[in-house]
Amino acid sequence: xxxxxRLRDLRWAGVQLSGxxxxxxxxxxxxxxxxxxxxxxxxxxLTSNFAxxxxxxxxxxxxxxxxxxxxxxxxxxxxxxxxxxxxVQVVDGRLDRLPLAAAAALxxxxxxxxxxxxxxxxxxxxxxxxxxxxxxxxxGLALVVLPTPGGSVPxxxxxxxxxxxxxxxxxxLAIVGLALLWRVLRGHRVLRHVYAxxxxxxxxxxxxxxxxxxxVWAYVLGGLFAALSALAVLANxxxxxxxxxxxxxxxxxxxxxxxxxxxxxxxxxxxxxILGAMVLALVTNIVFFADVPTTYRQLVNGAVIILxxxxxxxxxxxxxxxxx
Amino acid sequence: xVLMPRPSRRWRAGIAVGALxxxxxxxxxxxxxxxxxxxxxPYTIGLSNGFVGSEWRTQMVEGLQAAFAEYQKxxxxxxxxxxxxxxxxxxxxxxxxxxxxxxxxxxIVNPNSETALDAVFREAIQQGIKxxxxxxxxxxxxxxxxxxxxxxxxxxxxxWLAKQVGQGGSILxxxxxxxxxxxxxxxxxxxxxxxxxxxxxxxxADGNWDQATGQQVMTNLLATYPDVDGVWTQDGMAEGVxxxxxxxxxxxxxxxxxxxxxxxxRLWNAGRADGFESIGVxxxxxxxxxxxxxxxxxxxxxxxxxxxxxxxTVHVPIPYTVDQATFDQQWGKVxxxxxxxxxxxxxxxxxAAEFFQ
Numbered sequence: 001x002x003x004x005x006r007l008r009d010l011r012w013a014g015v016q017l018s019g020x021x022x023x024x025x026x027x028x029x030x031x032x033x034x035x036x037x038x039x040x041x042x043x044x045x046l047t048s049n050f051a052x053x054x055x056x057x058x059x060x061x062x063x064x065x066x067x068x069x070x071x072x073x074x075x076x077x078x079x080x081x082x083x084x085x086x087x088v089q090v091v092d093g094r095l096d097r098l099p100l101a102a103a104a105a106l107x108x109x110x111x112x113x114x115x116x117x118x119x120x121x122x123x124x125x126x127x128x129x130x131x132x133x134x135x136x137x138x139x140g141l142a143l144v145v146l147p148t149p150g151g152s153v154p155x156x157x158x159x160x161x162x163x164x165x166x167x168x169x170x171x172x173l174a175i176v177g178l179a180l181l182w183r184v185l186r187g188h189r190v191l192r193h194v195y196a197x198x199x200x201x202x203x204x205x206x207x208x209x210x211x212x213x214x215x216v217w218a219y220v221l222g223g224l225f226a227a228l229s230a231l232a233v234l235a236n237x238x239x240x241x242x243x244x245x246x247x248x249x250x251x252x253x254x255x256x257x258x259x260x261x262x263x264x265x266x267x268x269x270x271x272x273x274i275l276g277a278m279v280l281a282l283v284t285n286i287v288f289f290a291d292v293p294t295t296y297r298q299l300v301n302g303a304v305i306i307l308x309x310x311x312x313x314x315x316x317x318x319x320x321x322x323x324x
Numbered sequence: 325x326v327l328m329p330r331p332s333r334r335w336r337a338g339i340a341v342g343a344l345x346x347x348x349x350x351x352x353x354x355x356x357x358x359x360x361x362x363x364x365x366p367y368t369i370g371l372s373n374g375f376v377g378s379e380w381r382t383q384m385v386e387g388l389q390a391a392f393a394e395y396q397k398x399x400x401x402x403x404x405x406x407x408x409x410x411x412x413x414x415x416x417x418x419x420x421x422x423x424x425x426x427x428x429x430x431x432i433v434n435p436n437s438e439t440a441l442d443a444v445f446r447e448a449i450q451q452g453i454k455x456x457x458x459x460x461x462x463x464x465x466x467x468x469x470x471x472x473x474x475x476x477x478x479x480x481x482x483x484w485l486a487k488q489v490g491q492g493g494s495i496l497x498x499x500x501x502x503x504x505x506x507x508x509x510x511x512x513x514x515x516x517x518x519x520x521x522x523x524x525x526x527x528x529a530d531g532n533w534d535q536a537t538g539q540q541v542m543t544n545l546l547a548t549y550p551d552v553d554g555v556w557t558q559d560g561m562a563e564g565v566x567x568x569x570x571x572x573x574x575x576x577x578x579x580x581x582x583x584x585x586x587x588x589x590r591l592w593n594a595g596r597a598d599g600f601e602s603i604g605v606x607x608x609x610x611x612x613x614x615x616x617x618x619x620x621x622x623x624x625x626x627x628x629x630x631x632x633x634x635x636x637t638v639h640v641p642i643p644y645t646v647d648q649a650t651f652d653q654q655w656g657k658v659x660x661x662x663x664x665x666x667x668x669x670x671x672x673x674x675x676a677a678e679f680f681q
Contacts, residue, residue: 285418
């Protein structure tokens with residue numbers, strides 16, 4: 001297969017949701033949740049659910065880009081923390097400083113990503129170990145920037161985040177916006193290179209794709225989405241906390257896998273990860289509304305996610321067989 | 325790579341667009357809030373707890389369940405919805421949203437953050453739900469904090485230690501976590517006591533409210549400051565501090581402010597034969613029970629009496645203190661419990677009612 005044909009084939013993959021399995025899981029999750037929670041489609045429940053989704057959706061898109069390039073970023077959660085505490089220190093409760101704070105967060109995220117990219121692509125350290133190490137640098141910096149929880153986000157921001165426009169939750173619009181951003185990036189050369197490098201780095205190199213630069217870009221884009229996640233976290237919490245994002249890291253990897261993106265790189269897209277992130281959050285809700293005793297909740301939560309991860313892997317197995 | 329036929333892709337994209345359309349339609353159709361028909365017994369109460377790694381929290385949840393069962397028998401309440409798991413602030417926000425969606429009438433929360441839950445508390449208040457924070461006060465004005473006065477808690481043991489070492493005595497301090505709100509309040513009050521009594525504080529170190537860390541820190545401090553008369557420490561570390569002093573063979577010379585937990589009291593009991601004295605101020609997990617009594621009063625529509633609330637904080641009195649005089653009595657009650665057990669206490673219903681008009 002020649003390269004242009006292959007690229008054309010991949011062009012739609014991201015928006016089109018990488019697997020029927022992911023869509024099916026979301027449908028099942030929504031159906032089960034609706035059955036267990038009578039007011040699932042009520043105004044408050046919808047708004048609050050989408051508000052819960054946004055941070056995870058954003059970080060999952062970032063992780064997708066990194067994974068597609070053949071890497072993995074275990075520092076994304078720490079980047080969310082660092083970007084959020086920097087932003088909250090800058091904004092300091094004043095609405096007029098909001099653009100500056102958002103810019104600062106994005107700058108921090110991309111700088112963190114650039115550092116990861118340099119360490120992984122130039123120094124050629126293993127991504128898992130290298131980003132695990134940088135995660136401590138970032139969370140350490142977050143503690144320096146904001147030693148104790150505090151700082152406040154303008155109330156207009158937290159209110160708007162929970163509002164609806166013509167009946168559509170703002171948080172849902174934010175998710176649509178994130179998907180569009182991915183869609184735009186997807187059409188850009190950098191993302192095509194990311195797919196090529198993640199799929200087969202040597203072949204990409206032979207085709208004059210700048211492999212090292214592309215890898216760095218993947219981490220920078222990961223950091224960009226981590227910063228967007230940080231802004232969502234701030235809008236959601238209304239205040240800064242130097243430990244806020246750390247648990248998002250593994251959830252982002254789980255969302256990517258649920259979305260059908262191959263951890264080996266090169267195959268998949270953020271569309272699936274967005275749905276995967278929603279499935280993850282809904283599972284937590286389902287376990288709660290199913291009245292699972294508190295002591296068993298974490299266990300059941302983990303078991304359901306393992307089941308979902310296994311289901312997400314089935315289409316990949318079928319693809320691996322010779323063409324049927 | 326196998327090329328997917330185009331119709332199949334369109335089909336999938338179609339499903340996505342269709343699902344989104346249904347979702348948008350649903351959002352548009354139902355803008356009304358849920359369950360504002362609060363008021364009237366029986367009440368549904370939610371508990372949100374974001375940390376389960378300590379016996380203290382387990383005691384807190386179990387104590388609340390026991391007190392709830394009594395109200396349930398009387399038909400005052402119908403359901404206690406417990407959200408208790410190790411989680412971060414994002415997870416606790418989701419916990420609280422789930423409780424709101426469960427249409428609870430009041431939420432009792434042991435918050436993971438002093439500030440970062442304020443926005444979700446506002447969501448609860450807007451749905452007509454009463455929120456009470458226990459153990460750790462929060463900054464949100466919408467929430468009623470039902471907590472012990474950390475300053476008073478620290479003052480009691482600080483005054484005891486100041487009396488023990490006397491004017492001109494020198495002490496070491498093993499605190500919790502610098503910058504943590506409870507730590508700052510406690511140390512601020514204790515320091516004032518020591519300053520007033522003319523006790524010299526040689527140095528202050530952090531033991532992270534952890535026995536092992538407390539022991540390590542104390543061992544280091546003893547090496548640096550061999551001539552001290554006493555140690556002031558907070559709960560969760562006294563056992564470690566005791567062991568460090570014991571290992572240095574100085575239990576007879578150094579006075580230790582203790583804690584009201586069974587592990588420390590076991591050591592205290594063993595040391596009494598050699599004249600060891602200490603004090604343990606109770607930091608009760610039963611605060612959740614006191615908060616439940618208050619929640620029922622609030623849901624019944626009663627208002628806090630003017631003198632019982634300052635700002636949005638209600639200080640629950642410290643139940644009791646274990647000292648030389650009361651040791652035998654208290655030890656008799658709890659000696660069968662595990663080392664991690666905290667001595668407990670809570671307001672009775674009548675006592676809680678006195679906080680109201």
